[in-house]
Amino acid sequence: MTSNTTKEDFFSTNKNFDQLYPLPISRLSNLHWTPIEIARKAADFLSVTPGANILDIGAGVGKFCLNAGYYAKDCNFFGVEQRSNLVAIANQVQRQLGIRNASFIHGNFTQLDFSAFDHFYFYNPFYENLVDESLHIDDSIAHSESLYEYYAGYLYTLLDTRPPGTRLATYQSSHTRIPASYQLVSSDIDTLFSCWIKNT
Numbered sequence: 001m002t003s004n005t006t007k008e009d010f011f012s013t014n015k016n017f018d019q020l021y022p023l024p025i026s027r028l029s030n031l032h033w034t035p036i037e038i039a040r041k042a043a044d045f046l047s048v049t050p051g052a053n054i055l056d057i058g059a060g061v062g063k064f065c066l067n068a069g070y071y072a073k074d075c076n077f078f079g080v081e082q083r084s085n086l087v088a089i090a091n092q093v094q095r096q097l098g099i100r101n102a103s104f105i106h107g108n109f110t111q112l113d114f115s116a117f118d119h120f121y122f123y124n125p126f127y128e129n130l131v132d133e134s135l136h137i138d139d140s141i142a143h144s145e146s147l148y149e150y151y152a153g154y155l156y157t158l159l160d161t162r163p164p165g166t167r168l169a170t171y172q173s174s175h176t177r178i179p180a181s182y183q184l185v186s187s188d189i190d191t192l193f194s195c196w197i198k199n200t
């Protein structure tokens with residue numbers, strides 16, 4: 001990127017966007033951060049009502065929220081992330097890009113009041129608990145299969161309490177535990193990207 005680089009240039013390719021991050025973080029992009037084209041599709045699906053509050057569960061360095069906020073300017077994107085160093089990087093890039101409708105919360109999603117949010121997105125946030133440490137983002141937090149079970153159960157129970165009409169977009173996440181109250185309305189890229197609406 002050069003001194004003539006515009007804001008639009010950053011949103012034009014994954015390579016350009018990832019250059020906003022420190023090298024050790026951009027190197028994790030293929031495995032851990034949402035591609036810009038998926039963020040755009042999810043933003044289109046989730047931003048049905050102006051002013052809606054949309055939560056990314058496990059926001060990492062904010063790649064989903066920042067891209068979604070850029071494309072869906074009349075909605076508010078929030079990301080909750082358990083690793084404070086990733087939240088700091090997300091906040092820094094948010095300021096650099098001036099994306100005012102994206103913000104980040106440091107904490108565990110289990111601490112959040114889900115009634116503050118209208119629609120939800122996630123990219124397989126608990127997967128690190130099931131894989132070898134070489135595939136972890138870092139070693140700053142504990143991982144275990146029992147944590148996976150705990151978080152997955154907690155999240156799907158919470159999603160089941162949301163009102164009819166709630167939208168959910170998922171990327172690279174299993175369909176098997178999505179509550180039956182959510183209807184699959186579209187699926188793309190060999191089912192890696194899926195859109196759901198709660199109907200009961």
Ligand SMILES: C[S@@+](CC[C@H](N)C(=O)[O-])C[C@H]1O[C@@H](n2cnc3c(N)ncnc32)[C@H](O)[C@@H]1O
Nearest residue numbers: 033034058059060063064081082108109123125
């Ligand atoms: C695959 S990354 C996705 C990041 C971001 N949503 C994106 O797509 O660019 C999953 C993130 O979820 C976070 N995470 C996992 N469990 C969490 C929890 N219980 N509470 C908050 N964040 C969590 C991880 O630290 C990691 O940064």
